[in-house]
Amino acid sequence: MRPARFVRSSLFAALILVFAAPALAAPPPPPAPVPVAELVREVAIPYEQFTLDNGLRVIVHTDRKAPVVAVQAWYNVGSKDERAGRTGFAHLFEHIGLFNPTENLPGGLMQPLRALGATDWNGTTWFDRTNFFQTVPTPALEQALYMESDRMGHLLGALNQERLDNQRGVVQNEKRQGDNQPYGLVEYAQLEALFPEGHPYRHSTIGSMADLDAATLEDLRNWHREKYGPNNAVLVLAGDIDVATARRLVQQYFGHIPRGPQNVPAAADVPTLPARVDIALHDRVPATRLYRTWVVPGLTDADAAELDIAATVFGGLNSSRLDEVLVRREQVAVRVTASYQAFHRIGLFEVSVDVKPGEDVEAVGKRLDALIADYVGSGPNADEVARAQTQWLSNFIRALEPTGGFSGKAVALAEGALYADDPGFYAQRRTREYAQATPESVRAAMARWLTRPVLALSVAPGEREAYAEAAAERPAPAPVEALEYSAREPMPPIGPMKSLDFPDVERIALSNGLEVSYARVATVPLTQVAIEFDAGVAADPANALGTQQLLLSLLDQGTRSRDALRIAEDSERLGATVTASATMDRTVVQLGVLSPNLAGGLDLLVDIVRNPALDEADIERVRAQQLARIAQERASPNGIGARALPALLYGAGHPYGRPQSGLGDAEVVARLGQRELSNFHRQWFRIDNARLFVVSDRPLAELRPLLEAAFTDWEQPANAPPLKHFPATLPAPRPRIVLIDRPQSPQSLILGAQVLAASGRDDLVAFNAANEVIGNGFLSRINQDIRETRGWSYGVNGRLSQTWERSPYVITAPVQADRTGESIAALLQQYRDFLGPRGVTAAEARRTMDGSARSIPGLFETSAAVLGAMRGNALFGRPDDYWEKIAGRYQALDPATMDAAARRLLDAEAFTWVVVGDAAVVRPQLEKLGLEIEVQPTP
Known part of the structure; x- marks a missing residue:
């Protein structure tokens, strides 16, 4: 706002x-903080659990603060379970499960999830697990369970070659998007150096371009058969639900799914390098970054809490030792971090330093090594440990505010069940381990693990290392046997919705x-x-x-x-x-x-x-x-x-x-x-x-x-407050392409923008609803076209950024470099059609109206969300009950009203385009569009 x-x-x-x-005055007496032991008592996630006959483990947490339920399905499979030559499959299949149809939902899950008002809906894959999650209004819970069970037990019949090829392209563009960032290639070098050949954690979750190219339809079908049985999953329901209701509904929707093979997660030891390894990389980066990395034990190990505290004291707190020495005192670095990232079988302990430009990189590296050695030898003091404990506990308490999403109570319960066979792992064992840590126990853990040889990697400014792209053409797919659909009862209706309070x-x-x-x-x-x-x-x-x-x-x-x-x-x-x-x-x-x-x-x-x-x-x-x-x-x-x-x-x-x-x-x-x-x-x-x-x-x-x-002693000044001056007129729109050369870019970033004759103070409900159809969100036409149909991008979006004065509308489209010109042409055509003969359809309007209205109660689970709404209401002059009444306003819309709002504010011919990409690859494509091209240096 x-x-x-x-x-x-x-x-x-x-x-x-x-x-x-x-000079510094005498500081006030230090505040008396709440003892760590008292903070631990604030941590509680009561739950009940049961297991179906088919092996599905179900965990239920009741929280009646809002009429919503978090639904999270976690599968005991991740990238560490992939075999050689098939890296990236766990993540690729997550895309298949998340974005493609199931046997009984031929239009896919995204449209009904949006229509029922789901919030926090997504899926993720990591080394150890794959999950799918959504938070839904309580009256829509049965629909969500139907969809989640269809994804688990009724997916294969809807999987075909076209859908595989499409999601393969999306995933490869997700990989390009990450790789295209400064320091974006570091993880690959780290994993290859730290882990021996054949180790389950040696390859990245995103996988290699060649392996993604090689994925076949039968590979993906076998992945589902072998890994996605109910006995290999944990289902968490958290929120406005009780265990009796959960037992009845889960049995109804999941009980018929047969068991699958039991996936035993790949065993993985904690490898030790035989000697220090130094690797020097180059990239188009602004400063040299130094890394020091060790493989250490994972999440359930007795040393996990101590290793986390060790990293927090050294480079995770604002008062950390690295900050105090390298940034504040000696001023040879502009950024420092230390972190412990815990996985199921192993963890990574990493220290990084961005060297201040002009400083001697070799000298800073030696200083960093000396600081690490001194810290490992002496350990933290009691006050440092106490502050790290308090920070972890307070962050954990904050994370428990939502029921679901990426970090809520459902996540804590699912991770504990999957990795430690204990849903209460975080709320009980882990908080106790943090609270009981001492300087001596932290020092002992560091002595066990951080005195071993280190991987010392640096990334310096320069030409980027060679980049492995996807194949231009793939071999023709082998014939695959047809699978029959396993039809089931229709999806249940949604009950009466509750209003936001x-x-x-x-x-x-x-x-x-x-x-x-x-x-x-x-x-x-x-x-x-x-x-x-x-x-x-x-x-x-x-x-x-x-x-x-x-x-x-x-x-x-x-x-x-x-x-x-x-x-x-x-x-x-x-x-x-x-x-x-x-x-x-x-x-x-x-x-x-x-x-x-x-x-x-x-x-x-x-x-x-x-x-x-x-x-x-x-x-x-x-x-x-x-x-x-x-x-x-x-x-x-x-x-x-x-x-x-x-x-x-x-x-x-x-x-x-x-x-x-x-x-x-x-x-x-x-x-x-x-x-x-x-x-x-x-x-x-x-x-x-x-x-x-x-x-x-x-x-x-x-x-x-x-x-x-x-x-109390903050007084009113005598003079008037300052004012900001906004010109009455803006420069006339000048549609053109501004090309900014960024060599060695596997993707181009496309921005298309115009200033609208509207501000955040205007009534934009109808416009925002119309824009959801064309530009904003997964189901928007431009995202469905560029991402889902063509597979040229990981995601495309067009949205209004609300400001006090006239607001900008910006399309953001990172696309593979060889499709830059075609992508701009496709975007232009989509907006021309939408603002002309192909306006909002009745189905699009209904989905948007229902989804927007029904999602309102799920938007305000946290105090931060409530605070943001209060500030936005004050900024734009809205009444306090704005969010309570907006659902009715959404339901009163119709296609004609939405079309009129979009056509009043948007002009398909008024976009100014900025393209950031490799000019040698991109410019010939842009010249075919018939727009003026202006080349600018990096601003």
Whole structure:
């Protein structure tokens, strides 16, 4: 969500006197955080389970907070179960199961899932498992179970060569899309070096182009027969359901499916390199990145919690040792990480460092190795362990807020059941292991695993290594026996839908006039606080782009009473996160904190917002990091396109004519100083330019004294707040293709955009519904055409980005390089048809209307979602009951109304196209389109 107002006078701002920040005052007494043992008591996922006669294991968790149920089917098979020459099959079959028809749903699952109002619907594959998931309104649960059971037991008869070839093309474009990113080829080199030939984890889940080319229809059918039996699956139902209902429904829809072969996951030891391995790669990257990687034990090992804590202390906390030494003190790196990624059989312990441009890479590598050796030898101290424990537990509690999706309660239950044979693994054993870890136990785990030889890999700027593409032609497929459909009863109807009950919004004004909007969400003991300023990227001085982002990055790097290390340590002890960010129209500093620690969290938030130190040494350090982020943006396809497009649409001088990232121009950021940053803070970070939004499990009466105490001395300034200025007119649209050369790109990024005669403040319900038909979402016409029919892309999207002033509409289409010109032609034809003779059909309208209305209750399972809705309502002047009434508005639409809204705002001939790709491959294709071509350098 976003909005507006602009800098009054840069000359006036420059005349404001700025004094050097005072020396650090005596810090306030440290907040008293909740003990880890008490946090552990907040973690609970009660469940019941049963097993059908066919072996399907079912886990049920009841949570009545919303009328929705998360349905997740997890299969005990992943890429580690693939044989040589058939890599990528687990993921390819996930695509088959997710996007293609079943025997009793010849149109596929996507359309009925959308029509019933599913949210969080997707599928994923990893080394150890494949899953399919969706969260559905309670009255649609039977339909979801019917579809999930059809995917499990009634898929093969609908699988044919055309569908295999299509999804093969989609997956290969997914691979290209990942490989096309800076550092995108690292994983392949790591796995090949770390694991011996034949080891189940030696190849990536995405697989190789050659193996994907070789996949046959019979291969895929056998994969389903061997791996997808009910006895090889875990089904989790979490939400508005009880075990008695679950038992009846699961038996009804899954009980008839016969057992399959029992898949025993591939055994895999933890290999040790015989000696250190050094690998040097080159890529079109902005800075050299160093990696240090070990193979270590996996998720269920007794050392797993200690290894995670070890990584968190070393490079995962904001106060981490790597940050403190290499980034803050010695300033030879601009980014550091350390992580423990746990799989079923093994884990990867990885450290990475982005070397600051101009520094001696070899010296930084030796320094990194010395720091690792010292840390492994000495281990963490008690305070570091306690902060890592608190961070893990607070993050886990946050993850339990939704019932499903990528990280909710259903995920925790399914993973525990699949890997540890214990659905309560995370809520019981894992939290206990984290809470019981000590400095001694962490040091002992590191001594066991991190004293072994390391893989030391580097990626330096230069020509990219050779890229293995897909075959131009595949051999003709062998004949495959026809399979009969196994018909079953029709899919059940959907019951009466329940309306959304959005939390009541209460408003108060603190004694100093600060407006507060509050809503109560009592799912987990969590409070979210957002201080929102009417600023945003649009408020950046036109002659000093990047000023605001540099200031935002400095907020948590020091105040008048805390340095960066103290801020990081305080937040970690509280289990709190403080983030600062900007959309085009608003700037927000947000606190997420466990509610028992709210007082300390508010104290930290207010200090960060109001009292930035803006120390010269911190400015120099953070400046280098922002310059590195700009270089990274200029190296990635999406970053290049996003930097070029705004000025083409709005003009370089318009407040929206700059990249939404807000990173700005390197030349400007290189010269910004304390004066400019302090002036921006003084102008925009003021109480009469701010609003406070709070979502908490605690009642407002309990929160009000804490808010008063935190904000009481923030006074109203005497002068008026600044304004943002938006020109009354925009440059006339100039349809053309702007080509930006990025050699060695296996994909082209296509952006097609125009500025609409509408803003986020307008009524866009009918337009957004119409756009779902043509541009937005999996079922949109452009995605179905370019991805599902032609197989040229991993995904295509066209959507309106709502802003306070006139909003842009942007098509995003990453496509394989040899189909760039044809893709633009296909996109143009789709929009011409949609806005002309082939408008919204009755079936498309009904699916969109039903799906949009029915999905509303599933959109607000988390406090973050409620907070975002409150902020959006305030920004665009919507009433508090906007989301409660929007379902009725969707249901009242018809095709004619949707067509009229789309034709009023969109013009198929008004798109400006940006193409980021290999010009030698792409330009000959573009010249056939009859559009003006303008070549630009990377912005």
